Amino acid sequence: MSAVRGMFVLIVCYAFPVSASSSAVPAVSTFSVITILPFIIVMLTAGCVLSVAGVFFFRAQVRRAVDALLEKNKVLADLENRYSTLLSAVPDIIMEVDSNHVYTWANEAGREFFGTDVVGKTAAAFFEGIQQAYQAVNPPQQGKESVIYIESWQRRKDGAKRLLAWWCRSLIDEKGRPRGTLSSARDITEQRDIEESLRRSEEKFLKAFDSSPLLMAISEIESGRYLEVNGTFLNVTGYSRDEVIGRPSVELGLFKDPAERTLLVEQFKKYRHLKDAAVKINRKDGSVLHGLFSAEQMNIGGKPYMLTLMHDVTELHTATKALRESEENLSVTLASIGDAVIATDRGGNVTLMNPVASALTGWTFAHAEGKPLDEVFNVINETTRMPVENPVKKVLRDGVVIGLANHTVLVSRDGIERPIADSGAPIRGADGIIRGVVLVFRDVSEEYEQERRLRESETRFHSLFENMNEGVALHDVVFGDDGKPVNYRIVDINARYQEHTGISRAAAVGKLATEAYGENVPPYLEEFCRPALTGEPYFFETFYPTMGKHFSISVAPWGTNGFATIFQDITERKSAEAGMKRALAEKEVLLREIHHRVKNNMQIISSLLDRERRKFPDGPARNVFDESRRRISVMSMVHELLYRSDDISSVDLGDFARQLTSYLINAYSGESRNVMMRCSAGEVNISIDKAIPAGLVINELVSNACKHAFPERSGAITIDVRRDDETVVITISDDGKGIAGNWRDHVGSGLTLVLGLVEQLRGTMTVDSAPGVRAVIRFPRNNP
Numbered sequence: 001m002s003a004v005r006g007m008f009v010l011i012v013c014y015a016f017p018v019s020a021s022s023s024a025v026p027a028v029s030t031f032s033v034i035t036i037l038p039f040i041i042v043m044l045t046a047g048c049v050l051s052v053a054g055v056f057f058f059r060a061q062v063r064r065a066v067d068a069l070l071e072k073n074k075v076l077a078d079l080e081n082r083y084s085t086l087l088s089a090v091p092d093i094i095m096e097v098d099s100n101h102v103y104t105w106a107n108e109a110g111r112e113f114f115g116t117d118v119v120g121k122t123a124a125a126f127f128e129g130i131q132q133a134y135q136a137v138n139p140p141q142q143g144k145e146s147v148i149y150i151e152s153w154q155r156r157k158d159g160a161k162r163l164l165a166w167w168c169r170s171l172i173d174e175k176g177r178p179r180g181t182l183s184s185a186r187d188i189t190e191q192r193d194i195e196e197s198l199r200r201s202e203e204k205f206l207k208a209f210d211s212s213p214l215l216m217a218i219s220e221i222e223s224g225r226y227l228e229v230n231g232t233f234l235n236v237t238g239y240s241r242d243e244v245i246g247r248p249s250v251e252l253g254l255f256k257d258p259a260e261r262t263l264l265v266e267q268f269k270k271y272r273h274l275k276d277a278a279v280k281i282n283r284k285d286g287s288v289l290h291g292l293f294s295a296e297q298m299n300i301g302g303k304p305y306m307l308t309l310m311h312d313v314t315e316l317h318t319a320t321k322a323l324r325e326s327e328e329n330l331s332v333t334l335a336s337i338g339d340a341v342i343a344t345d346r347g348g349n350v351t352l353m354n355p356v357a358s359a360l361t362g363w364t365f366a367h368a369e370g371k372p373l374d375e376v377f378n379v380i381n382e383t384t385r386m387p388v389e390n391p392v393k394k395v396l397r398d399g400v401v402i403g404l405a406n407h408t409v410l411v412s413r414d415g416i417e418r419p420i421a422d423s424g425a426p427i428r429g430a431d432g433i434i435r436g437v438v439l440v441f442r443d444v445s446e447e448y449e450q451e452r453r454l455r456e457s458e459t460r461f462h463s464l465f466e467n468m469n470e471g472v473a474l475h476d477v478v479f480g481d482d483g484k485p486v487n488y489r490i491v492d493i494n495a496r497y498q499e500h501t502g503i504s505r506a507a508a509v510g511k512l513a514t515e516a517y518g519e520n521v522p523p524y525l526e527e528f529c530r531p532a533l534t535g536e537p538y539f540f541e542t543f544y545p546t547m548g549k550h551f552s553i554s555v556a557p558w559g560t561n562g563f564a565t566i567f568q569d570i571t572e573r574k575s576a577e578a579g580m581k582r583a584l585a586e587k588e589v590l591l592r593e594i595h596h597r598v599k600n601n602m603q604i605i606s607s608l609l610d611r612e613r614r615k616f617p618d619g620p621a622r623n624v625f626d627e628s629r630r631r632i633s634v635m636s637m638v639h640e641l642l643y644r645s646d647d648i649s650s651v652d653l654g655d656f657a658r659q660l661t662s663y664l665i666n667a668y669s670g671e672s673r674n675v676m677m678r679c680s681a682g683e684v685n686i687s688i689d690k691a692i693p694a695g696l697v698i699n700e701l702v703s704n705a706c707k708h709a710f711p712e713r714s715g716a717i718t719i720d721v722r723r724d725d726e727t728v729v730i731t732i733s734d735d736g737k738g739i740a741g742n743w744r745d746h747v748g749s750g751l752t753l754v755l756g757l758v759e760q761l762r763g764t765m766t767v768d769s770a771p772g773v774r775a776v777i778r779f780p781r782n783n784p
Helices: 002-015 030-089 108-114 132-136 189-202 231-237 258-271 314-326 328-334 355-361 391-398 445-467 495-501 513-517 525-534 571-613 620-644 653-667 688-708 749-760
Strands: 093-098 103-106 147-155 161-172 178-187 215-220 226-229 273-282 288-300 303-312 340-345 350-353 378-381 408-411 417-428 434-443 471-479 485-493 538-544 549-557 562-569 675-681 715-724 727-734 764-768 773-780
Touching: 030 417, 030 434, 093 108, 103 108, 147 273, 161 189, 189 445, 215 231, 215 288, 258 273, 258 288, 273 303, 288 314, 340 355, 350 355, 355 434, 391 417, 391 434, 417 445, 471 495, 471 525, 485 513, 485 525, 495 562, 525 538, 525 549, 525 562, 549 571, 653 675, 653 688, 653 715, 675 688, 688 715, 688 727, 688 749, 688 773, 749 764
Parallel strands: 675 715
Antiparallel strands: 093 103, 093 178, 147 161, 161 178, 215 226, 215 303, 273 288, 288 303, 340 350, 340 434, 378 408, 408 417, 417 434, 471 485, 471 562, 538 549, 549 562, 715 727, 727 773, 764 773
16 A cells, blocks of 8 residues: 555656746646556556555454464463363362452362362461461562461361461562462371370380480570580581580571571560471581471470471472472472372373472483383382272273372382372363373371381380389379369379289279379379479389388379379388498497507507607617607507598598697607698598508608708698599608708618508609608599
8 A cells, every 4th residue: 555655646746747936836737647647547556456465465464363362372271271180180278369368269179178169268267266377378478488388277168177287379460569379288187196196105205305316406585595405406517515505596607697597586486486497507617508497485494495496408408499490380389289290191101290209209300201101100009019000091081080099009210119199180171181190199108107106106105014013103183273283093004003002903093093092182292293294203202101111203294284103112122221221330330449449459559669668768779669659659540530430431631631740740849849840631531541551651751851851950841631633642841951862862761661651552752852852642542
């Protein structure tokens, strides 16, 4: 058409030329019109032909565009049908909720749980009571959280109360604004019941804090100062216990982002617990640990603390990140599913496999794509070991959702066998024709293992309970209207209980304590109920007048508001102990008398030596008698101390040294009037076989100092006795003239005796002279 319009303009310009003399009136000649008229007719005819051709060309283009749009809509409808079928086949509940908390979509599992009329109702209508978990969904509702995990009690359509685990993720519209959440949930009520039963059973035997594979810590809520951490915490973070205990986490720099801990503390103070919050922790070597951080409040000494547990999910975090980057188009749906997913085409060949399925089957998607499902998904019956019918074939044949029978085992590519539970559903196109099958399955090894461990634990407990040599009884506390314990009920007893108490099972089990024991007040009510209320074990020994027996009783918390008593009849032991105490007292009296008699005999010997001494004039012979008398007096002094001591098995060497110093001052008052003696001694308890040689050492060294250190002047002698850990140290020093040369060159009979005594003590002696003499004797307090 544009070409025709241009041609028309040229013709007009040619037919009506503009006069050079006038710009307003064109000069038209008859000749020019006649001349170009044929040309005008030809051009108009050509223009009409071109216009008609353009119309047909334009209509063809429009038809092709419409056909392409219809084909795209058909593909889109087919794709939406595939995803709808996939979500309907998933056994987990999947719900979509808008920004007003109104359910806008639910898969088949969701409608089955909440009811077919769930869409259009508010989410709050299905929560069991008012739960803070409902408000916890607000961050993803507002687009502030990508994915969160919560657990909540919900009402099923039949009114049953069920515990659901939710994974919630924000939904964003095309303008980037939050428009609600997409959530998947799994009924974990039975799983939690199993976990609770297992926990209660295992609590009877151990505290798993330090042996836990999780990172566990107890810290102050506000400051973050660590009160205790377990071995896994130290091993994983690389810190030593001394580096952690007593220091806040911020000071250690554990949190990669300190504001992250501040947010966790705020949430913890609000909800009093945390569940699987994602955190990043700095190890000591600078590497980063990704963890799932959970916390509960615990009270110690009436003060609240934070008990934290953290799963090290660094590898899982890396894998999840890679999956999110490589499969962004499926992340919203598949990231919310914890099960393995495999999809096939109508021929049963693998077209889709998520990482969980790869891990369980041992096939990567790159190797499994296009292969028959039988080759990738190898399932057998656990009992008969025969192959199980391919679920894809059954779905394609019957066109319905199916599930595998119990005891189905998946054999992975590397031969590992895992029990699984699964379901399969057809993938239908927009025309209703089955295009393939989606298979969803999960590893139930852990569930089977938990059940097995629970059975084994109960069996072990029952065997231990019945075969213990001690009497054991399990009780529940009975509370009064004021909430205080008023009685307790006997839940179970073992055979030894019946032997020790004489009360049969029929007369005890199910009875209140006042009924079973025939008393108005329950025996030991306060002692028994204390562990049930505080969680702390308690032990005591008692005489029970009603039975006329002595018992040793251990009380431990059991279950909820319950306690277990483990007791032994120790009546015979108590009688034996009383006899032993009487015998011991008699022996102590005898030993004291022996020490007293030994001391008296030594004094007699000393008196005899003094009598003989007087027969000799002053000189070497008389000195020998004096030295012998002093040595005997030293030994006599030890026996006197033992006779007067409360503990006849040891001597306080410090007290002995002070008494010995006073004795030596008097003994040498005539020979060394100007010598001052000082004694500094602490409490050092040693046995008698060490006290006598130690006292003789002190006597000989002080005697040598009195005789030889101050020939022409006054001076001072210092005696110091102390204990250095498990070593006794005796230091004797004077400020006299000292010893010239090597002291060993001056060894006489006195020093020879000292060296022999030191060897007997298994000790060492060092001597310094610069000036004066300082002797230091060291020996072990106890025999090595």
